[in-house]
Amino acid sequence: MLRFLVRRSLGAIVIILLISAITFFLFFALPSEPALMSCGKNCTPDALAVINKNLGLDQPVPVQYWHYMQGIFMGRDFTVGHCPAPCFGYSFSNQQPVWGTIVDRFPTTLSITLGGAAVFLVVGVGIGMIAAAFRGTWIDKFFSSLSLVGGALQIYFVGVIALAVLVSGLHWMDNPAYHPITEDPVKWFTGMLIPWLVLSIIFIANYSRMTRSQMVEQLGEDHVRTARAKGLGRRTVFFRYAWRGALAPIVTIFGIDLGSLFGGAIITEFTFSLHGLGRLAVSSVSETDLPTLMAVMLVGCTAIVVANIVVDAAYAVIDPRVRLA
Amino acid sequence: MSDKVSLPAPREAAPDGARGEPLLVAEGLTKHFPITGGFPVKRRIGAVQAVDGLDLTVRAGESFGLVGESGCGKSTTGRLLTRLLEPTAGRIVYRGRDITHAGRRELAPFRAEIQMIFQDPYASLNPRHTVGKIVSGPMEINGIDPPGGREARVRELLETVGLSPEHYNRFPHEFSGGQRQRIGVARALALEPKLIVADEPVSALDVSIQAQVVNLLRDVQRELGIAFVFIAHDLAVVRHFSQRVAVMYLGKIVEVGDRDDIYRRPRHPYTHALLSAVPEAADLMDTPAGGDGSARASRERIRLAGDVPSPIRPPSGCRFRTRCWKAREECATEEPPLLRAEGSGPGHLSACHFPEPPTVERTTEVILDPALRAAEGHTESQPPNHAQ
Amino acid sequence: MTATTPFLSVRDLYVRFATEDGTVKAVDGLSFELERGRTLGIVGESGSGKSVTNLAVLGLHDPRTTEIEGEILLDGQELTGAPESALEKVRGHKAAMIFQDSLTALSPYYTVGRQIAEPFRKHTGATRREARLRAVEMLKRVGIPNPALRVDDYPHQFSGGMRQRAMIAMALVCDPQLLIADEPTTALDVTVQAQILDLLKDLQQQTGSAIILITHDLGVVAHTVDELLVMYAGRAVERGTVREVLGAPRHPYTWGLLGSMPRLTSDVEEPLSPIPGAPPSLLAPPPGCPFHPRCASVAAVGGDRCRTERPELPAGRGAACHLTPERQRAIFAGQIKPRLR
Structure with a gap:
C-alpha cells in the first residue's frame, strides 16, 4: 500500500x-x-x-x-x-499575490463539492440499497421513477427553482453563502445546504440506480448464496456480503464524479452566487489575468489527481484482490 | 518463403505404418508470459512459463491428443501451433516450411489449412451473424468460391455436422450448446483444412451431448482424413479420440506415445497418477450387488498431495518431483530428458529418471496427501514405498 | 423402508419458478430418504433439477419467484414453509452445503479464516478467539499446510484445490449432520478431485454425517456414494444402491448416460452411443414419460403408453419406466451391456 x-x-x-x-x-x-x-x-x-x-x-x-x-x-x-512560497506570482488585475486569492476562494469550492458529494453518496447509496432490498415492490418502483426524473435535471434549472422556492418564496432559508467552518460551523452548514441539496438531487439518481443494480447483481452471486447457506441472517448477508461487493464500482464512479464536480464548480458557483475557484477562473479569463488563471488550473488539477489516488487506495482497501504495488 | 528446412527424422516410428508424413513439427516450442512489477519503476520481474521447450510432431491425418491438468500449458500450446500466439522460442514447421515468425501475409495460405475449434460454443460464435454468415466467413475472407457457390457449400457442411441445411438463416442463440459446437465444427471444415486444433471442444457440454460431438469429430477426422490436435483434460475422451497422446505437466511433455502406450503401459509416475485418479463408473459393472468393492482393487490408487505448482517458479530439475513419491536428489538437480525408456515400445517417450514398470494392472497404493494419510491411519512420516 | 422416520425425508417435492416465458417445473414430484452415515448421489445433466432440489432443502431459493410444495423432514423438523429464522438455525449448523466453484462461492472480501469462523460464532456463540482457533483446526483437518498462517489469507491466495478444502472446512465447522455437496469437484483437476472425494469420505467416517453428493459425472459417484438417484427433467427416473444402478442399470436414460461416457477400458474402435436429441424444455415438458422423445425403448413398450402415461418410480430399487423390470433387465443384459464393455 x-x-x-x-x-x-x-x-x-x-x-x-x-x-x-x-x-x-x-x-x-x-x-x-x-x-x-x-x-x-x-x-x-x-x-x-x-x-x-x-x-x-x-x-x-x-x-x-x-x-x-x-x-x-x-x-x-x-x-x-x-x-514567499508558494508563490504563484501577482495578479495582473489587482496586483495582489495570487496565492492569497486562492487560499481565500478554495475552501468555498471544496465545501460545495466535498459536502455535496458526501450527501449524494450517502443518500444515493442508501436509496439504492433500500430499492435493492425491496426490489420488485412499489418502494423500488417509486425510487426508480424518481431517479429517472432526477437524472434528467440540470443544476442551473434545479438550482434556480430551489432558490426561488426555498429562499424567495417560502423564506425558509437564506441565500447560500460561504462562512468558514472554522469560524462558525452552523453558519457554514446552513449556508451550504441549498447547493448540497441541489447537487444531490442531480447525482442521487445516478448513485441510487447504480447501487441498486450492483446490489441486485451481488445478491445473485455465489458467495452471497454461500453466506446464506452458512445460516447467516438476512441483514448480515445483505450488508456484510452483498454491499461490500457493490461498493467497489460505486467508488470508481465516485472518483470520476468528484473530478467533474470540480470541473462543474463554475456553473454551481454562478447559480448560487458563491465566490469559489470556478468563479475566479471565469473572472480571470475575462480579465486575462494569466497568473491567477494558471494557479486555478494547477490547484484544480492537483485536486483531481489527489482525488483519484484516494479513490484507488480506497478500492484496494475494499477489494483485497486489487494488489497495489 | 521457400526456405525449406530439413526436418528432424521422426523419432517415433509408427508401428502400423499407416500414418502419413509429418504435417506439423514443433521443436523447443516455448511461451513465457512476462510479469511486470517492481519498484519504483515497473519492469519485467519474471515470467509465467506456460510452455517450455516442447517437441512434438503431428502427422498428416492422425489424431493427436494433448492431456493435462489446468495450467499445464495445453491450451497455450494449441494457440502456439495455430500461431494465434507468438512463441518466445523454438520453431514451428508446417509442411516443410518454417512458420515460426511468418508474417500475416506469409501465414495466410496456412491459416486456411489450420483451423481451430474452441471450448465455449457460446462465446466463439458472433451472436449478430446468421449461421450461414458464420460458416461462410472463412471462405469469404480467403476469397474461395466453391463450385456451386458458397451457400450451397454451407448447406452441405451443415448437413455434414448433423444440422439441417434450413438452419442457414438462423442465429446462434436459437441453438443449444451441442448444436452451437456443431456450427463451430462446420466453420472449421469450411476451408477443407489439413489440421484442426480443438481446444476442449466438448468440456462445456452435458454428458449426453458431449458424446454426440465426440462422435461427430471422430467421423470428421476419419472420413475426411484431417489431422487433429485434440486438447482436453478428460483422459477417457482423449483416449477415445486420439491415436497418439502426449501428457503435459507444467509446460512440458512428460510422456508421449501411442494410445495404448499411454493408457496401458505408462512409464511416467504422473501418467500413473492421472489414470488412477479418473473415477470410472464402469468399475462397478459386473460386480454382484452387495459385493465388497473388489472392483477398485484392480486399479492403482495414487493420491498426490497438493496442487500443481506455479508455472512462475517451476521446481528445478524434474517439474513433477514436488508431488512425486519416487523423487530423489537427482530429480531436483537434473531435468529428465524425453526419451524412450528401457522396456518401452518404439515411439513411446517419457521424461523420468525412474520410470514405472509398464502396466497399470496393479494394486499399488500411494497416498501422499497428509490429510488423507491421517484420516486413513497412516502414521509413518514418509510416504509408503512404492510396491515394485 | 424402515418403521422409524428417516433422518432426511423428502416427499413429493415440487419446485416451480415463475419466469417471463412461463412456469418452469424445475422439480416435479421428487421423493427420497437418507439415513445418517450414508451418502446419496444425485446424478443428472444440467436442468435435471438436481441442484434446485438441494437449494430447496435448505430454503435457499428466491421466495419471490419460487414456489415449493411437498414435505422436507430433517430429523423430524419440517423445513418447507419454515420461517426464515428457523431455517437460519439449521443452515450451516445441522445441514451445510459445499458448492461447485470455490472461487465464486467464497467471498473475495474476507479472509478464509473469517469465513470459516463466521458460522461457528453464529451457531455456537463462540468468542472471536475460539472461532479463530476452530478455523485453524478445521483447516488442518482438511489438509491445508501451515493452517495457522493460511487462516489469514484471502481466497484468491489459495489454489483451486485448497479453496475447495477451505470450503469443506467451512461447511464442517459446526459438525453438521447433513452435508450437501453440489458438484464439489467439477471445477477441479482430476488428481485434486480424487483427493477431495477421498477426503469427504474419510471425514464422513469420522463424523457419521449424511452426505448428498450432486454431480453430473457417474464416475464420481461410483466410488463415493451408497445410494444413487438419477434425475431427468425434474424427476427421479432411477433409484437403488450405487452397485445396483451402475452394475445393472434399468432406466433407458441411465443406459444412455453410461453409453455416452468413454471409459479408460472401452473399445476405441466403437463410436460412443449418445442419447439422441437434447433435454426437454421445462416450460413445456413432453406429455407422458419426459424421456420418451429421446428413448430407444418406446417401441419395446408398445402402444401409446410412453407418450401419454407418466411412469412412476417405485419405492426402493427401480426405474420410472413402462418397461417391466424383467424387460429392463433383459434389454440391459442383451443389448446395452455388450455395447458398454
Whole structure:
C-alpha cells in the first residue's frame, strides 16, 4: 500500500508538472505581450519595459517557467519585494499575490463539492440499497421513477427553482453563502445546504440506480448464496456480503464524479452566487489575468489527481484482490 | 518463403505404418508470459512459463491428443501451433516450411489449412451473424468460391455436422450448446483444412451431448482424413479420440506415445497418477450387488498431495518431483530428458529418471496427501514405498 | 423402508419458478430418504433439477419467484414453509452445503479464516478467539499446510484445490449432520478431485454425517456414494444402491448416460452411443414419460403408453419406466451391456 502511494504520488507529480508546463507555455508564450494586459490603458513603452522586467517577462519562456516553478516551491523575489512560497506570482488585475486569492476562494469550492458529494453518496447509496432490498415492490418502483426524473435535471434549472422556492418564496432559508467552518460551523452548514441539496438531487439518481443494480447483481452471486447457506441472517448477508461487493464500482464512479464536480464548480458557483475557484477562473479569463488563471488550473488539477489516488487506495482497501504495488 | 528446412527424422516410428508424413513439427516450442512489477519503476520481474521447450510432431491425418491438468500449458500450446500466439522460442514447421515468425501475409495460405475449434460454443460464435454468415466467413475472407457457390457449400457442411441445411438463416442463440459446437465444427471444415486444433471442444457440454460431438469429430477426422490436435483434460475422451497422446505437466511433455502406450503401459509416475485418479463408473459393472468393492482393487490408487505448482517458479530439475513419491536428489538437480525408456515400445517417450514398470494392472497404493494419510491411519512420516 | 422416520425425508417435492416465458417445473414430484452415515448421489445433466432440489432443502431459493410444495423432514423438523429464522438455525449448523466453484462461492472480501469462523460464532456463540482457533483446526483437518498462517489469507491466495478444502472446512465447522455437496469437484483437476472425494469420505467416517453428493459425472459417484438417484427433467427416473444402478442399470436414460461416457477400458474402435436429441424444455415438458422423445425403448413398450402415461418410480430399487423390470433387465443384459464393455 505504501509502495502504491509513493509510486502514485510520484506519478501525480509528473502529471502536474506536465500540465503546468503545457498551460504555462500556452498562456505565456502564445499571447504576444502579457505585460500589455498588466500595463493598463495609458501604457508607454517605458512602462511596458518596467513591467516586463518586474515580472521577469523579458527572459526566454523556459527561464520564465523555471522561475515560476521555483516561486511555487521556494518563493521568489520580485522587484516589488519578496513573494514567499508558494508563490504563484501577482495578479495582473489587482496586483495582489495570487496565492492569497486562492487560499481565500478554495475552501468555498471544496465545501460545495466535498459536502455535496458526501450527501449524494450517502443518500444515493442508501436509496439504492433500500430499492435493492425491496426490489420488485412499489418502494423500488417509486425510487426508480424518481431517479429517472432526477437524472434528467440540470443544476442551473434545479438550482434556480430551489432558490426561488426555498429562499424567495417560502423564506425558509437564506441565500447560500460561504462562512468558514472554522469560524462558525452552523453558519457554514446552513449556508451550504441549498447547493448540497441541489447537487444531490442531480447525482442521487445516478448513485441510487447504480447501487441498486450492483446490489441486485451481488445478491445473485455465489458467495452471497454461500453466506446464506452458512445460516447467516438476512441483514448480515445483505450488508456484510452483498454491499461490500457493490461498493467497489460505486467508488470508481465516485472518483470520476468528484473530478467533474470540480470541473462543474463554475456553473454551481454562478447559480448560487458563491465566490469559489470556478468563479475566479471565469473572472480571470475575462480579465486575462494569466497568473491567477494558471494557479486555478494547477490547484484544480492537483485536486483531481489527489482525488483519484484516494479513490484507488480506497478500492484496494475494499477489494483485497486489487494488489497495489 | 521457400526456405525449406530439413526436418528432424521422426523419432517415433509408427508401428502400423499407416500414418502419413509429418504435417506439423514443433521443436523447443516455448511461451513465457512476462510479469511486470517492481519498484519504483515497473519492469519485467519474471515470467509465467506456460510452455517450455516442447517437441512434438503431428502427422498428416492422425489424431493427436494433448492431456493435462489446468495450467499445464495445453491450451497455450494449441494457440502456439495455430500461431494465434507468438512463441518466445523454438520453431514451428508446417509442411516443410518454417512458420515460426511468418508474417500475416506469409501465414495466410496456412491459416486456411489450420483451423481451430474452441471450448465455449457460446462465446466463439458472433451472436449478430446468421449461421450461414458464420460458416461462410472463412471462405469469404480467403476469397474461395466453391463450385456451386458458397451457400450451397454451407448447406452441405451443415448437413455434414448433423444440422439441417434450413438452419442457414438462423442465429446462434436459437441453438443449444451441442448444436452451437456443431456450427463451430462446420466453420472449421469450411476451408477443407489439413489440421484442426480443438481446444476442449466438448468440456462445456452435458454428458449426453458431449458424446454426440465426440462422435461427430471422430467421423470428421476419419472420413475426411484431417489431422487433429485434440486438447482436453478428460483422459477417457482423449483416449477415445486420439491415436497418439502426449501428457503435459507444467509446460512440458512428460510422456508421449501411442494410445495404448499411454493408457496401458505408462512409464511416467504422473501418467500413473492421472489414470488412477479418473473415477470410472464402469468399475462397478459386473460386480454382484452387495459385493465388497473388489472392483477398485484392480486399479492403482495414487493420491498426490497438493496442487500443481506455479508455472512462475517451476521446481528445478524434474517439474513433477514436488508431488512425486519416487523423487530423489537427482530429480531436483537434473531435468529428465524425453526419451524412450528401457522396456518401452518404439515411439513411446517419457521424461523420468525412474520410470514405472509398464502396466497399470496393479494394486499399488500411494497416498501422499497428509490429510488423507491421517484420516486413513497412516502414521509413518514418509510416504509408503512404492510396491515394485 | 424402515418403521422409524428417516433422518432426511423428502416427499413429493415440487419446485416451480415463475419466469417471463412461463412456469418452469424445475422439480416435479421428487421423493427420497437418507439415513445418517450414508451418502446419496444425485446424478443428472444440467436442468435435471438436481441442484434446485438441494437449494430447496435448505430454503435457499428466491421466495419471490419460487414456489415449493411437498414435505422436507430433517430429523423430524419440517423445513418447507419454515420461517426464515428457523431455517437460519439449521443452515450451516445441522445441514451445510459445499458448492461447485470455490472461487465464486467464497467471498473475495474476507479472509478464509473469517469465513470459516463466521458460522461457528453464529451457531455456537463462540468468542472471536475460539472461532479463530476452530478455523485453524478445521483447516488442518482438511489438509491445508501451515493452517495457522493460511487462516489469514484471502481466497484468491489459495489454489483451486485448497479453496475447495477451505470450503469443506467451512461447511464442517459446526459438525453438521447433513452435508450437501453440489458438484464439489467439477471445477477441479482430476488428481485434486480424487483427493477431495477421498477426503469427504474419510471425514464422513469420522463424523457419521449424511452426505448428498450432486454431480453430473457417474464416475464420481461410483466410488463415493451408497445410494444413487438419477434425475431427468425434474424427476427421479432411477433409484437403488450405487452397485445396483451402475452394475445393472434399468432406466433407458441411465443406459444412455453410461453409453455416452468413454471409459479408460472401452473399445476405441466403437463410436460412443449418445442419447439422441437434447433435454426437454421445462416450460413445456413432453406429455407422458419426459424421456420418451429421446428413448430407444418406446417401441419395446408398445402402444401409446410412453407418450401419454407418466411412469412412476417405485419405492426402493427401480426405474420410472413402462418397461417391466424383467424387460429392463433383459434389454440391459442383451443389448446395452455388450455395447458398454
